Amino acid sequence: MLKKNLKMAIPYTIPVMLGYLSVGMAFGVLVVKSGISIWLGVLMSLFVYAGAMQFVAIQILTSPIHLIQVIFMTLFVNIRHLFYGLSFIERFKRFGVKKQYMIFGLTDETYSLLCGITDKSEDELEDLYFIITLLNQSYWVIGTLIGGLLGSVITFDTTGIDFAMTALFVVIFIEQWLAADKHLPALIGLAAAMISLKFFGPEQMVLPSMLLLFSALLFLNAKMKGGESNG
Amino acid sequence: MDKIIAIIAMALVTYGIRLGPFILFGGGKQTPEWVRSIGGVLPPAVMGMLIVYSLKHIEILKVSSSLPVLIAIAVTTVLHLWKRNNLLSILSGTAVYMFLVQRLF
Numbered sequence: 001m002l003k004k005n006l007k008m009a010i011p012y013t014i015p016v017m018l019g020y021l022s023v024g025m026a027f028g029v030l031v032v033k034s035g036i037s038i039w040l041g042v043l044m045s046l047f048v049y050a051g052a053m054q055f056v057a058i059q060i061l062t063s064p065i066h067l068i069q070v071i072f073m074t075l076f077v078n079i080r081h082l083f084y085g086l087s088f089i090e091r092f093k094r095f096g097v098k099k100q101y102m103i104f105g106l107t108d109e110t111y112s113l114l115c116g117i118t119d120k121s122e123d124e125l126e127d128l129y130f131i132i133t134l135l136n137q138s139y140w141v142i143g144t145l146i147g148g149l150l151g152s153v154i155t156f157d158t159t160g161i162d163f164a165m166t167a168l169f170v171v172i173f174i175e176q177w178l179a180a181d182k183h184l185p186a187l188i189g190l191a192a193a194m195i196s197l198k199f200f201g202p203e204q205m206v207l208p209s210m211l212l213l214f215s216a217l218l219f220l221n222a223k224m225k226g227g228e229s230n231g
Numbered sequence: 232m233d234k235i236i237a238i239i240a241m242a243l244v245t246y247g248i249r250l251g252p253f254i255l256f257g258g259g260k261q262t263p264e265w266v267r268s269i270g271g272v273l274p275p276a277v278m279g280m281l282i283v284y285s286l287k288h289i290e291i292l293k294v295s296s297s298l299p300v301l302i303a304i305a306v307t308t309v310l311h312l313w314k315r316n317n318l319l320s321i322l323s324g325t326a327v328y329m330f331l332v333q334r335l336f
Binding site for chain 2: 049189
């Protein structure tokens with residue numbers, strides 16, 4: 001059973017594998033270079049498991065900073081994840097205890113992968129979701145470990161391999177575009193991010209894009225409902 | 232401050248954020264209608280946002296920075312519309328991108 005599920009899950013996760021192994025390695029290298037123990041790096045990949053935040057964490061751990069600041073920084077960097085669960089509330093209700101781990105592992109990439117699975121029956125989804133979540137985190141932890149062990153010595157040129165992440169998002173975007181009868185939400189997402197990137201810059205864009213996107217979708221939702229009741 | 236304490240704080244806050252919607256709307260009761268409809272339109276919107284987010288460091292006005300991205304996205308898109316094979320589209324797009332940034336630009 002496990003073997004069959006693994007065989008089904010692995011192909012979905014290969015793009016994330018490329019991204020997580022390479023970015024995880026970059027994280028591991030940086031951890032060691034910053035004078036932090038590799039085991040603290042691995043500990044973060046096991047229990048924090050949030051890509052962008054872990055890079056911020058390297059700075060936090062190497063400078064004197066108050067716990068309150070750590071908490072607010074984490075809130076700020078990861079707040080976008082607050083919206084991801086909304087897409088899975090109904091589905092996860094039927095899932096057993098495994099859903100606790102799936103909620104913990106709901107990163108950007110795992111969220112994208114899970115959203116992208118449209119050709120499976122409800123019965124297959126629980127195990128498939130679980131294994132995908134578990135595989136993704138394994139890639140991240142293994143990447144961290146390899147990066148930490150190799151230090152700065154990486155023998156082949158991996159420049160550009162992180163594009164796998166972008167390509168994954170593009171493919172899922174296309175799939176959702178083809179499946180949707182309304183394309184406005186997808187365009188709102190692109191526009192909100194571009195506007196925020198333009199006005200807030202690459203380091204600050206996440207929160208404004210999420211807020212812009214979310215209020216635009218709420219507005220759209222209210223407008224559509226209004227339209228329906230007006231006949 | 233102790234590094235372990237900082238890591239525990241980061242872990243708890245991160246998990247708390249991801250758990251948030253399930254606590255707010257999970258329970259036995261019916262999820263509010265607006266949450267369900269937002270949950271439905273959120274994935275395409277977030278995916279659009281993540282595309283831009285993953286390219287945030289690309290300098291649009293610098294050809295050597297933006298052209299490889301445009302070409303690689305075009306390859307990924309055309310291949311995907313043609314074959315509808317996720318893995319093929321992603322691996323080819325990534326290979327093209329790596330070749331472009333390592334050898335040509």
